[in-house]
Structure formats: C-alpha cells, structure tokens
Amino acid sequence: xxxxxxxxxxxxxxxxxxxxxxxxxxxxxxxxxxxxxxxxxxxxxxxxxxxxxxxxxxxxxxxxxxxxxxxxxxxxxxxxxxxxxxxxxxxxxxxxxxxxxxxxxxxxxxxxxxxxxxxxx
Amino acid sequence: xxxxxxxxxxxxxxxxxxxxxxxxxxxxxxxxxxxxxxxxxxxxxxxxxxxxxxxxxxxxxxxxxxxxxxxxxxxxxxxxxxxxxxxxxxxxxxxxxxxxxxxxxxxxxxxxxxxxxxxxxxxxxxxxxxxxxxxxxxxxxxxxxxxxxxxxxxxxxxxxxxxxxxxxxxxxxxxxxxxxxxxxxxxxxxxxxxxxxxxxxxxxxxxxxxxxxxxxxxxxxxxxxxxxxxxxx
Numbered sequence: 001x002x003x004x005x006x007x008x009x010x011x012x013x014x015x016x017x018x019x020x021x022x023x024x025x026x027x028x029x030x031x032x033x034x035x036x037x038x039x040x041x042x043x044x045x046x047x048x049x050x051x052x053x054x055x056x057x058x059x060x061x062x063x064x065x066x067x068x069x070x071x072x073x074x075x076x077x078x079x080x081x082x083x084x085x086x087x088x089x090x091x092x093x094x095x096x097x098x099x100x101x102x103x104x105x106x107x108x109x110x111x112x113x114x115x116x117x118x119x120x121x
Numbered sequence: 122x123x124x125x126x127x128x129x130x131x132x133x134x135x136x137x138x139x140x141x142x143x144x145x146x147x148x149x150x151x152x153x154x155x156x157x158x159x160x161x162x163x164x165x166x167x168x169x170x171x172x173x174x175x176x177x178x179x180x181x182x183x184x185x186x187x188x189x190x191x192x193x194x195x196x197x198x199x200x201x202x203x204x205x206x207x208x209x210x211x212x213x214x215x216x217x218x219x220x221x222x223x224x225x226x227x228x229x230x231x232x233x234x235x236x237x238x239x240x241x242x243x244x245x246x247x248x249x250x251x252x253x254x255x256x257x258x259x260x261x262x263x264x265x266x267x268x269x270x271x272x273x274x275x276x277x278x279x280x281x282x283x284x285x286x287x288x289x290x291x292x293x294x295x296x297x298x299x300x301x302x303x304x305x306x307x308x309x310x311x312x313x314x315x316x317x318x319x320x321x322x323x324x325x326x327x328x329x330x331x332x333x334x335x336x337x338x339x340x341x342x343x344x345x346x347x348x349x350x351x352x353x354x
Contacts, residue, residue, distance in 0.1 A: 011238075012155055014191060018162040025169050058241050059279075083154045104154070105161035 004119050005047065008032040009039035009065065010054040010081070019052075022108055028115070036060035036068075043069055043076065049119040052111075053098075055082040055089060066096040077118035081106065130322060134261075137319060141264045142213055145232050149206045152235060156199035163188050163195075205231050212259035217351060220262075222253045222294065226285055229266045233285075242277035244270075247286035253294060257351040261327050266296065268320045269343040272335065273300040275313050290346065295332065298343045304335025320345075328352055 006028050010016050016032030023030035031046075033039050035057050043051065051069065055062035066078050080093045080101040090101040099118045102111065167188055174180040205228055230246050237244035255262070266285060273283045281301040288295050317334055320343075324331055329347035333339035 012159060014159045014195070015155070015162055018159070018166050022162065022166050022169055025173070056239060058239050083151055083158070104158040108165055 001121075003027055003029045004049045004115065004121070006030045006050050006052060006115060007039065007042055007046075007048045008052045008081075009034075009036060009057070009062075010052075011035060011057045012054075026108075026112060028112075036062070036065035039065055040068055040072070043073055049077065050099075050115050051076060051078045052081045052115075053078050055080055055093070063092055063096045066093070066098055070097045079114060079118060081111075130326070133319070134323065134326060137323075138213070138260055138264060141267065142210070142260065145209060145267075146206060148235060149202055149209070149232060152202045153199055153206075156195050156202065159195050160192055160199075163192050201231075209263070212263060216258055217256060218259050219254055219256045220259050222255050222287060223248050225259065225263060226266065226287065226296075229263045229270075230285055233267060233270050236271075236274060237277075237283065240274050240277060241279045242274055243280060243282045245282060245284050247284050249288060251289065253287070253289060253349070255294065255347065255349055257327055257347065261323060262347075265320060265323050265327060265329075265345065266298070268316050268323065269296075269298040269345070272313055272316050272320070272343060273298050273304060276300055276302050276304045276335075278302055293346055293348045295344055295346045300335075300341050303340040304343070 004027075006023055008016050008019055008030060010032070011034050013034055016034065020030040020032045031042065033042055036059060039051065039053070042048075053062050053065060057065075060068075062080060062082065069076055069078060077099045078097065080089070080098045081104055082089070082101065083104050093101050100114060102114065167185060170180060170185060208228060209232065226246055226248070230244055233244055270283065270285060277283055277300060282299075283301070284297075284299040286297050286299070288297070320334070321331055324345045324347075327347060328351045329345050332344040332346055333342050335341075335343060
C-alpha cells in the first residue's frame with residue numbers, strides 16, 4: 001500500500017521540519033511549507049491525503065487557505081493544527097470545511113489516529 | 122456636562138487600557154505556546170531516535186546534538202518573550218513612573234513583531250545615540266506607540282518598512298512612527314478612524330500633542346510630542 005501523503009502548513013519552520021521527520025519515521029510521506037500561498041501551490045501540483053494547517057500565518061490565514069484549497073481539491077482532508085482551537089475557531093474552521101481541529105502541542109499518537117481517520121485508512 | 126465628558130473619557134481610557142493589556146498578554150502567551158510546541162516536537166523526535174536505537178538501529182548522535190542546541194535556542198527565545206510579558210505586565214503597576222524611552226520602544230517593537238510578521242510588514246526601530254528617561258504613564262505611553270503602529274500597519278503592504286523612533290526636541294521628545302507606504306487618511310476606514318480619535322485622546326491625556334497623523338499632515342508619519350515629565354509643558 002502507498003504511504004499516506006501529508007502536507008504541513010505552518011510558519012514555525014522548526015516545528016514543520018521536526019514534525020515532518022517524526023511522521024516520516026512512522027512511514028508517512030510528509031512535506032512542509034511555511035505559508036498558505038506555498039501550501040496552495042503544493043496541493044495544485046501534488047496529491048495529498050491530509051493537510052495539517054496552522055490558523056494564524058503571515059499573509060493568508062488558515063480559514064482562507066481551507067477555502068482556496070477546497071476550490072482546487074474539494075475532497076482534500078484538512079486538519080487545523082493550532083494553538084487557537086477554541087470553540088469559536090473550531091466552529092469557523094468546520095464551517096470553512098476543516099475535517100477537525102487539534103490544539104498544539106498534540107501527542108504524536110493522537111495526531112496519527114486523526115490523520116488515518118481523515119484519510120480513511 | 123464637561124464632568125460627564127471627562128468621566129466618559131476616563132472610562133474609555135480605562136477600558137481601552139485593559140483591552141490593550143489583555144490583548145498583548147494573550148498574544149505573547151501564544152508566542153510562548155509556539156516555543157513549547159517546538160520543544161515538544163523536538164523532545165518527541167529525540168525520544169523516537171532513542172527508541173530506534175533500542176531496536177538496534179544506529180543512533181545519529183550529530184542529529185541529537187543538533188536537537189539539543191535547537192531546544193536551548195528555543196528556551197532562550199521563550200525566556201525573552203516571558204521577560205517582555207513580565208515587564209509589560211508591570212507597566213500597569215503605577216499610573217506614573219520614570220522609564221527609559223529606548224527600552225520601552227524596544228519592548229513595544231518586540232511585542233509588535235508578531236502582528237507585523239502576520240501582515241508581512243518589516244518593523245524596525247531607530248534611536249539617537251543618547252538615551253532618555255521620561256516620567257509618564259508607562260502603560261499609556263506604550264499604548265500610544267502601539268496604536269500608532271496599528272494605524273501604520275493597516276496601510277503597510279508586503280515587505281514594507283515601519284520604523285518606530287524618537288528624537289530629542291528642546292525639553293521634550295518627538296516620537297515618530299514612519300511608514301514606507303503612505304498612511305492615507307485614517308478617517309477612510311472606520312476602525313482606523315476610531316484608533317486615530319483614541320490616539321488623540323490618549324496623547325492629550327499623557328500631556329502630549331499630535332504633530333502629524335498621516336494624510337495631509339505628513340503622508341508617511343505619525344508624530345507626537347511629549348514633555349520629559351507628564352504634567353509639564
């Protein structure tokens with residue numbers, strides 16, 4: 001079976017590179033970018049099973065990124081991975097089309113379960 | 122009637138002061154969370170590597186050393202943020218105190234870095250060689266600088282500079298927030314119009330005066346003048 005493909009979009013570069021490495025160790029083909037515009041370019045050129053997306057980033061915020069990603073790939077599963085996951089943001093995220101919202105810091109096992117759930121395998 | 126207006130102004134200043142204190146504290150605590158998130162993932166990765174070594178795979182000691190160095194750097198980053206929050210929080214202790222203006226501007230510029238980054242603007246400071254002590258309301262002073270910064274930020278486009286600085290003028294000081302992009306008239310946007318009105322009230326309450334507020338005054342600058350001691354002309 002093909003490994004799951006995950007894209008991480010977060011402006012904290014050290015967080016992205018470390019999380020990519022941790023997911024790779026677990027057999028997930030992960031990549032990371034630092035802003036929404038770069039994320040949109042990535043999903044146009046590649047197929048991902050799941051996107052892990054920060055809410056507050058320079059330029060386009062996470063909610064706008066969700067809307068634009070879904071214009072290109074309506075079935076793409078996007079998990080908000082953010083420090084801002086209060087009830088209001090969760091609701092806004094889900095209205096925008098997010099699969100779910102996780103508050104950072106999140107345990108790697110919790111994250112893996114949700115990635116697999118979102119990807120349906 | 123004037124007593125009522127004064128009371129309404131005092132209430133507005135108090136409410137906005139509280140909002141400012143709360144918003145900046147929340148924003149900086151979020152920055153601390155970012156640091157903790159990174160440390161959490163790096164510690165997790167180190168755990169992953171040690172687990173792999175226990176399973177008989179070779180341990181990448183160079184990568185482990187790199188991770189410990191990066192964790193130390195993140196702790197330094199977190200410590201700097203916590204120190205800034207602490208000093209900022211204490212600025213509300215007294216309605217009037219003596220403070221170093223350069224230190225205060227550096228602190229407010231540090232706090233303003235995140236909103237500047239989110240708006241993709243570049244924030245910098247510009248000081249004369251000579252330092253200056255002022256006696257005023259530390260919280261009010263920071264709020265005035267930050268409000269001027271917010272007005273400038275609303276006009277800033279990608280990778281454009283906003284500079285906060287001051288010059289000594291006579292027996293006082295002129296604070297300047299310079300925007301590489303023209304500020305336009307704050308009255309054109311309701312939120313900015315509100316900030317401009319509030320800034321005038323705040324600066325006046327601190328014993329200062331607005332010299333320029335973008336648009337026709339000076340398209341690229343917000344300038345306000347203060348005496349070295351609040352209450353002196």
